[in-house]
Amino acid sequence: xxxxxxxxxxxxxxxxxxxxxxxxxxxxxxxxxxxxxxxxxxxxxxxxxxxxxxxxxxxxxxxxxxxxxxxxxxxxxxxxxxxxxxxxxxxxxxxxxxxxxxxxxxxxxxxxxxxxxxxxxxxxxxxxxxxxxxxxxxxxxxxxxxxxxxxxxxxxxxxxxxxxxxxxxxxxxxxxxxxxxxxxxxxxxxxxxxxxxxxxxxxxxxxxxxxxxxxxxxxxxxxxxxxxxxxxxxxxxxxxxxxxxxxxxxxxxxxxxxxxxxxxxxxxxxxxxxxxxxxxxxxxxxxxxxxxxxxxxxxxxxxxxxxxxxxxxxxxxxxxxxxxxxxxxxxxxxxxxxxxxxxxxxxxxxxxxxxxxxxxxxxxxxxxxxxxxxxxxxxxxxxxxxxxxxxxxxxxxxxxxxxxxxxxxxxxxxxxxxxxxxxxxxxxxxxxxxxxxxxxxxxxxxxxxxxxxxxxxxxxxxxxxxxxxxxxxxxxxxxxxxxxxxxxxxxxxxxxxxxxxxxxxxxxxxxxxxxxxxxxxxxxxxxxxxx
Amino acid sequence: xxxxxxxxxxxxxxxxxxxxxxxxxxxxxxxxxxxxxxxxxxxxxxxxxxxxxxxxxxxxxxxxxxxxxxxxxxxxxxxxxxxxxxxxxxxxxxxxxxxxxxxxxxxxxxxxxxxxxxxxxxxxxxxxxxxxxxxxxxxxxxxxxxxxxxxxxxxxxxxxxxxxxxxxxxxxxxxxxxxxxxxxxxxxxxxxxxxxxxxxxxxxxxxxxxxxxxxxxxxxxxxxxxxxxxxxxxxxxxxxxxxxxxxxxxxxxxxxxxxxxxxxxxxxxxxxxxxxxxxxxxxxxxxxxxxxxxx
Numbered sequence: 032x033x034x035x036x037x038x039x040x041x042x043x044x045x046x047x048x049x050x051x052x053x054x055x056x057x058x059x060x061x062x063x064x065x066x067x068x069x070x071x072x073x074x075x076x077x078x079x080x081x082x083x084x085x086x087x088x089x090x091x092x093x094x095x096x097x098x099x100x101x102x103x104x105x106x107x108x109x110x111x112x113x114x115x116x117x118x119x120x121x122x123x124x125x126x127x128x129x130x131x132x133x134x135x136x137x138x139x140x141x142x143x144x145x146x147x148x149x150x151x152x153x154x155x156x157x158x159x160x161x162x163x164x165x166x167x168x169x170x171x172x173x174x175x176x177x178x179x180x181x182x183x184x185x186x187x188x189x190x191x192x193x194x195x196x197x198x199x200x201x202x203x204x205x206x207x208x209x210x211x212x213x214x215x216x217x218x219x220x221x222x223x224x225x226x227x228x229x230x231x232x233x234x235x236x237x238x239x240x241x242x243x244x245x246x247x248x249x250x251x252x253x254x255x256x257x258x259x260x261x262x263x264x265x266x267x268x269x270x271x272x273x274x275x276x277x278x279x280x281x282x283x284x285x286x287x288x289x290x291x292x293x294x295x296x297x298x299x300x301x302x303x304x305x306x307x308x309x310x311x312x313x314x315x316x317x318x319x320x321x322x323x324x325x326x327x328x329x330x331x332x333x334x335x336x337x338x339x340x341x342x343x344x345x346x347x348x349x350x351x352x353x354x355x356x357x358x359x360x361x362x363x364x365x366x367x368x369x370x371x372x373x374x375x376x377x378x379x380x381x382x383x384x385x386x387x388x389x390x391x392x393x394x395x396x397x398x399x400x401x402x403x404x405x406x407x408x409x410x411x412x413x414x415x416x417x418x419x420x421x422x423x424x425x426x427x428x429x430x431x432x433x434x435x436x437x438x439x440x441x442x443x444x445x446x447x448x449x450x451x452x453x454x455x456x457x458x459x460x461x462x463x464x465x466x467x468x469x470x471x472x473x474x475x476x477x478x479x480x481x482x483x484x485x486x487x488x489x490x491x492x493x494x495x496x497x498x499x500x501x502x503x504x505x506x507x508x509x510x511x512x513x514x515x516x517x518x519x520x521x522x523x524x525x526x527x528x529x530x531x532x533x534x535x536x537x538x539x540x541x542x543x544x545x546x547x548x549x550x551x552x553x554x555x556x557x558x559x560x561x562x
Numbered sequence: 563x564x565x566x567x568x569x570x571x572x573x574x575x576x577x578x579x580x581x582x583x584x585x586x587x588x589x590x591x592x593x594x595x596x597x598x599x600x601x602x603x604x605x606x607x608x609x610x611x612x613x614x615x616x617x618x619x620x621x622x623x624x625x626x627x628x629x630x631x632x633x634x635x636x637x638x639x640x641x642x643x644x645x646x647x648x649x650x651x652x653x654x655x656x657x658x659x660x661x662x663x664x665x666x667x668x669x670x671x672x673x674x675x676x677x678x679x680x681x682x683x684x685x686x687x688x689x690x691x692x693x694x695x696x697x698x699x700x701x702x703x704x705x706x707x708x709x710x711x712x713x714x715x716x717x718x719x720x721x722x723x724x725x726x727x728x729x730x731x732x733x734x735x736x737x738x739x740x741x742x743x744x745x746x747x748x749x750x751x752x753x754x755x756x757x758x759x760x761x762x763x764x765x766x767x768x769x770x771x772x773x774x775x776x777x778x779x780x781x782x783x784x785x786x787x788x789x790x791x792x793x794x795x796x797x798x799x800x801x802x803x804x805x806x807x808x809x810x811x812x813x814x815x816x817x818x819x820x821x822x823x824x825x826x827x828x829x830x831x832x833x834x835x836x837x838x839x840x841x842x843x844x845x846x847x848x849x850x851x852x853x854x855x856x857x
Binding site for chain 1: 563564565594597598601645648650651652653654655656657658659670673675676677701824825830832833834850851852853854
């Protein structure tokens with residue numbers, strides 16, 4: 032699957048996380064996923080249909096049925112190697128036939144579950160009726176496989192003859208061993224190599240004993256066949272050969288039966304993969320309270336109460352609550368707000384929601400209206416992996432920006448996280464204004480988070496802001512405990528994003544936050560005086 | 563006497579259903595010992611399973627030149643082997659492919675439907691071996707025989723009965739071969755820790771260099787390992803060089819008997835003398851499978 036986002040961007044917007052969450056359970060599904068493509072501009076109808084199917088199944092099919100389906104798909108062995116062998120005119124082994132039997136079993140179970148659950152929207156894998164009937168004779172009570180007599184009356188007869196000769200040969204060997212025991216005065220002689228003490232064996236040794244090795248005080252021997260035993264042995268070998276030939280003939284016949292339905296089996300394996308991939312998406316939709324978004328033709332990312340799930344999961348695991356976000360973005364927006372107010376999380380939420388639609392899954396939001404994009408870009412000081420010793424943070428951002436601009440996609444989603452914050456404020460601000468103007472001119476959907484003031488106004492772009500602190504956070508009189516301080520900030524931080532009116536005064540919460548985080552009060556006081 | 567019967571009886575006497583044969587070296591008659599027990603179980607018409615620990619280095623059997631010593635099994639026996647080692651003839655009933663791998667590829671659990679020779683191969687890890695033993699029990703085996711390997715002794719558990727196999731291949735003289743068996747036997751029968759006395763508990767394995775350090779330091783405390791598998795490394799029992807130390811274990815293993823093989827590719831010992839020497843050293847019931855003798 033070729034994605035329209037870079038690895039670094041995927042990490043920022045949670046695309047990696049999402050792909051893991053909707054990863055199919057088994058190899059069939061993984062192969063199906065490799066054949067899929069991310070929905071991009073122009074795929075609106077397909078995306079709409081795919082998401083609607085997933086959403087409908089999430090609404091209709093009980094989770095336990097989906098779990099059973101997953102389990103059933105996983106229980107199907109891959110018939111790929113057996114099919115490759117049989118199509119190359121090779122004869123299948125019993126292990127191949129066992130796997131094909133189990134594949135047919137699994138297929139039947141999947142089909143039954145799909146029928147019972149009335150799972151619509153995904154094609155039912157075909158049923159290789161003829162093969163199922165053919166293999167039936169080989170099924171054993173423990174769901175194993177055996178090249179049974181039922182496959183071939185001649186095999187049955189050959190085996191019966193061989194078994195009778197085995198018994199005769201055993202009797203012959205027992206007769207010889209008993210003779211040796213009497214000769215050597217032994218209670219018993221083992222069937223295989225045995226030690227015979229020289230003192231117990233008066234010369235000459237009888238013909239029933241073959242010496243394998245001589246030692247000073249003993250011989251290492253085995254039973255030597257006499258004429259009657261050799262006759263039975265010859266018959267037994269011939270009978271075994273006959274059984275082997277009949278077994279091979281049955282395998283050849285079964286291989287031909289498999290060859291005849293190979294296209295059906297290949298199709299079934301492919302459809303099992305599609306079922307696996309589909310069920311993974313449906314289970315995701317059930318797990319995370321999702322909605323079916325409107326896949327818009329015009330560029331936009333709009334959502335109500337959307338959640339950036341990787342962060343939500345992380346916060347929940349630490350006992351914190353996640354605040355859902357609402358935003359309407361239909362051009363280039365500028366986002367401001369206090370530190371720790373969730374600007375980056377807002378950017379990620381925009382990317383994540385768009386990514387959900389691109390991957391054909393319902394969106395974790397109350398409602399959403401999202402278009403498809405053919406390029407997703409994240410510009411900001413991101414993962415450490417991208418940094419090099421010779422490239423500063425600003426240098427990295429500039430190269431990211433240069434790459435995005437050079438790609439000139441038809442429709443892009445660009446997320447900019449505090450671009451130019453590490454260069455001189457005057458030039459950085461100028462660059463950012465120019466960037467917003469340029470983005471607006473190219474018609475992309477973008478959200479640009481910044482601490483620079485009046486960027487939206489100067490670039491003529493809509494201005495969004497994190498609401499910020501509802502009240503100053505409580506200050507602790509004791510030594511600063513970082514976790515507790517963060518907790519106090521979270522208690523009074525309003526993470527919601529709102530559209531800023533032209534004359535609306537903006538919060539400046541940096542000093543209050545610095546104070547809660549334990550900065551010297553005298554230093555804070557001096558900063559306030561400077562302000 | 564039938565040695566296989568006697569070995570099974572020793573395991574039954576301590577209520578063990580899995581019997582692991584551990585050799586002191588290659589070519590000491592492990593597979594012959596396993597076969598003797600299989601024959602005994604066949605005589606009793608008792609369902610049994612056969613497995614091996616990994617692929618213990620006997621990539622070519624010296625006498626037969628086969629990939630592994632083959633075992634003659636009669637209808638009804640369960641066994642674990644690599645898919646690639648399943649013979650085309652006689653056809654076997656394949657019960658499951660449990661998703662485990664051996665050094666030779668995926669493992670299958672099968673049941674013999676027509677008597678014949680079969681190669682046995684098992685998973686390389688201790689945990690996987692335990693799973694395979696459980697699968698054999700689940701399929702109906704009453705007893706499971708494991709063709710073990712001293713290099714993989716970590717796979718042995720307290721629920722197993724252990725049969726030590728030694729032979730002329732294990733030492734240049736009967737005495738040196740007996741010493742090898744004695745060291746392994748003592749190691750496997752390590753006493754359990756005495757809770758009332760000072761002890762130094764080791765998290766991992768006791769290595770030869772640790773033994774040296776303890777001896778130099780005049781360590782008097784009990785040195786406690788989880789079980790004897792933690793003091794066997796690279797096919798050798800470290801306990802053999804730790805006579806001045808008070809080695810203990812948290813849980814004991816159960817060595818029940820020893821078998822001897824007087825013939826090796828390069829030498830042979832006088833069978834009765836060898837059997838007596840080993841019996842005197844290991845202080846376990848000792849048997850010569852080849853001679854059908856006991857000591």
